[in-house]
Amino acid sequence: MADEIRQRVIEIIAEQALVDVSDVSMDQSPADLGIDSMGLVESIFALEESFDIQIPFNANDPQAGDFDISTVASIIGAVEGLVAAQRS
Template structure:
Protein backbone atom coordinates (compact mmCIF):
# COMPACT_ATOMS: atom_id res chain seq x y z
CA UNK A 1 0.00 0.00 0.00
CA UNK A 2 1.40 3.41 -0.95
CA UNK A 3 1.98 6.24 1.52
CA UNK A 4 -0.91 8.07 -0.15
CA UNK A 5 -3.30 5.12 0.30
CA UNK A 6 -2.26 4.59 3.92
CA UNK A 7 -2.75 8.28 4.78
CA UNK A 8 -6.15 8.34 3.07
CA UNK A 9 -7.17 5.21 5.01
CA UNK A 10 -6.21 6.85 8.32
CA UNK A 11 -7.96 10.13 7.50
CA UNK A 12 -11.06 8.31 6.21
CA UNK A 13 -11.21 6.31 9.44
CA UNK A 14 -11.06 9.53 11.50
CA UNK A 15 -13.76 11.13 9.37
CA UNK A 16 -15.89 7.94 9.42
CA UNK A 17 -15.94 7.98 5.63
CA UNK A 18 -15.11 5.53 2.90
CA UNK A 19 -11.53 6.04 1.61
CA UNK A 20 -13.05 6.67 -1.85
CA UNK A 21 -14.68 9.82 -0.39
CA UNK A 22 -11.27 11.29 0.49
CA UNK A 23 -9.51 13.06 -2.39
CA UNK A 24 -6.10 14.78 -2.54
CA UNK A 25 -7.94 18.12 -2.67
CA UNK A 26 -10.07 17.38 0.41
CA UNK A 27 -9.40 19.59 3.40
CA UNK A 28 -9.83 18.13 6.86
CA UNK A 29 -12.61 20.65 7.38
CA UNK A 30 -14.39 19.38 4.23
CA UNK A 31 -14.22 15.89 5.71
CA UNK A 32 -15.67 17.02 9.04
CA UNK A 33 -12.46 16.46 11.02
CA UNK A 34 -12.21 18.86 13.96
CA UNK A 35 -9.10 19.82 15.93
CA UNK A 36 -9.34 16.71 18.13
CA UNK A 37 -9.74 14.50 15.05
CA UNK A 38 -6.74 16.23 13.52
CA UNK A 39 -4.59 15.45 16.55
CA UNK A 40 -5.78 11.83 16.53
CA UNK A 41 -5.00 11.61 12.80
CA UNK A 42 -1.49 13.00 13.36
CA UNK A 43 -0.88 10.43 16.14
CA UNK A 44 -2.18 7.61 13.94
CA UNK A 45 0.02 8.71 11.04
CA UNK A 46 3.08 8.99 13.29
CA UNK A 47 2.43 5.48 14.58
CA UNK A 48 1.77 4.03 11.11
CA UNK A 49 4.97 5.43 9.60
CA UNK A 50 7.15 5.55 12.75
CA UNK A 51 7.88 9.25 12.23
CA UNK A 52 7.51 12.41 14.27
CA UNK A 53 5.43 15.11 12.62
CA UNK A 54 6.48 18.69 13.47
CA UNK A 55 2.97 19.78 14.38
CA UNK A 56 1.93 21.91 17.34
CA UNK A 57 -1.73 21.28 18.11
CA UNK A 58 -1.88 24.45 20.20
CA UNK A 59 -0.61 26.59 17.33
CA UNK A 60 -1.34 24.79 14.06
CA UNK A 61 -0.47 27.87 11.99
CA UNK A 62 3.01 27.93 13.56
CA UNK A 63 3.77 24.35 12.55
CA UNK A 64 6.23 23.43 9.81
CA UNK A 65 3.79 20.80 8.62
CA UNK A 66 1.23 21.76 5.96
CA UNK A 67 -2.22 20.38 6.74
CA UNK A 68 -4.11 22.50 4.19
CA UNK A 69 -5.36 19.42 2.33
CA UNK A 70 -4.80 15.68 1.97
CA UNK A 71 -2.22 16.09 -0.82
CA UNK A 72 -0.16 18.48 1.35
CA UNK A 73 -0.25 16.02 4.27
CA UNK A 74 0.89 13.16 2.01
CA UNK A 75 3.69 15.33 0.57
CA UNK A 76 4.81 16.26 4.08
CA UNK A 77 4.89 12.62 5.17
CA UNK A 78 6.81 11.61 2.04
CA UNK A 79 9.39 14.32 2.84
CA UNK A 80 9.71 13.13 6.45
CA UNK A 81 10.07 9.53 5.28
CA UNK A 82 12.83 10.44 2.82
CA UNK A 83 14.70 12.40 5.51
CA UNK A 84 14.44 9.42 7.83
CA UNK A 85 15.77 6.94 5.24
Protein backbone atom coordinates in the same frame (compact mmCIF):
# COMPACT_ATOMS: atom_id res chain seq x y z
CA MET B 1 6.65 3.41 -1.90
CA ALA B 2 4.92 6.73 -2.63
CA ASP B 3 1.71 4.93 -3.61
CA GLU B 4 1.79 2.95 -0.37
CA ILE B 5 2.26 6.12 1.68
CA ARG B 6 -0.53 7.87 -0.22
CA GLN B 7 -2.94 4.99 0.29
CA ARG B 8 -2.16 4.61 4.01
CA VAL B 9 -2.50 8.36 4.69
CA ILE B 10 -5.87 8.39 2.92
CA GLU B 11 -6.98 5.35 4.94
CA ILE B 12 -6.03 7.06 8.21
CA ILE B 13 -7.82 10.27 7.24
CA ALA B 14 -10.91 8.39 6.07
CA GLU B 15 -11.02 6.38 9.29
CA GLN B 16 -10.84 9.52 11.39
CA ALA B 17 -13.48 11.26 9.27
CA LEU B 18 -15.74 8.19 9.38
CA VAL B 19 -16.02 8.16 5.59
CA ASP B 20 -15.14 5.66 2.89
CA VAL B 21 -11.68 5.93 1.35
CA SER B 22 -13.33 6.66 -2.01
CA ASP B 23 -14.94 9.76 -0.48
CA VAL B 24 -11.56 11.38 0.25
CA SER B 25 -10.16 13.65 -2.47
CA MET B 26 -6.75 15.23 -2.63
CA ASP B 27 -7.99 18.82 -2.48
CA GLN B 28 -10.13 18.42 0.63
CA SER B 29 -9.05 19.85 3.96
CA PRO B 30 -9.48 17.91 7.20
CA ALA B 31 -12.32 20.32 8.06
CA ASP B 32 -14.02 19.55 4.72
CA LEU B 33 -14.08 15.92 5.81
CA GLY B 34 -15.53 16.78 9.21
CA ILE B 35 -12.31 16.27 11.18
CA ASP B 36 -12.20 18.61 14.19
CA SER B 37 -9.09 19.65 16.11
CA MET B 38 -9.19 16.59 18.37
CA GLY B 39 -9.62 14.34 15.35
CA LEU B 40 -6.70 16.06 13.68
CA VAL B 41 -4.47 15.36 16.67
CA GLU B 42 -5.59 11.72 16.64
CA SER B 43 -4.81 11.56 12.91
CA ILE B 44 -1.33 12.95 13.56
CA PHE B 45 -0.72 10.28 16.21
CA ALA B 46 -1.95 7.58 13.83
CA LEU B 47 0.36 8.84 11.07
CA GLU B 48 3.33 8.91 13.43
CA GLU B 49 2.64 5.37 14.58
CA SER B 50 1.96 4.01 11.11
CA PHE B 51 5.11 5.44 9.53
CA ASP B 52 7.36 5.56 12.62
CA ILE B 53 7.95 9.29 12.16
CA GLN B 54 7.84 12.40 14.35
CA ILE B 55 5.53 15.08 13.00
CA PRO B 56 6.35 18.67 13.98
CA PHE B 57 2.86 19.83 14.82
CA ASN B 58 1.41 22.36 17.22
CA ALA B 59 -2.17 21.35 18.00
CA ASN B 60 -2.91 24.81 19.40
CA ASP B 61 -1.82 26.51 16.19
CA PRO B 62 -1.68 24.11 13.22
CA GLN B 63 -0.41 26.86 10.92
CA ALA B 64 2.67 27.40 13.11
CA GLY B 65 4.33 24.08 12.31
CA ASP B 66 6.32 22.92 9.31
CA PHE B 67 3.78 20.16 8.65
CA ASP B 68 1.23 21.40 6.10
CA ILE B 69 -2.24 20.13 6.98
CA SER B 70 -4.21 22.34 4.60
CA THR B 71 -5.27 19.51 2.24
CA VAL B 72 -5.07 15.75 1.94
CA ALA B 73 -2.45 16.19 -0.80
CA SER B 74 -0.29 18.42 1.41
CA ILE B 75 -0.50 15.94 4.29
CA ILE B 76 0.60 13.14 1.96
CA GLY B 77 3.49 15.26 0.68
CA ALA B 78 4.61 16.12 4.19
CA VAL B 79 4.50 12.48 5.30
CA GLU B 80 6.46 11.43 2.19
CA GLY B 81 9.10 14.04 3.03
CA LEU B 82 9.43 12.86 6.63
CA VAL B 83 9.63 9.20 5.58
CA ALA B 84 12.31 10.04 2.96
CA ALA B 85 14.31 12.08 5.47
CA GLN B 86 14.18 9.26 7.97
CA ARG B 87 15.55 6.77 5.45
CA SER B 88 18.51 8.90 4.40
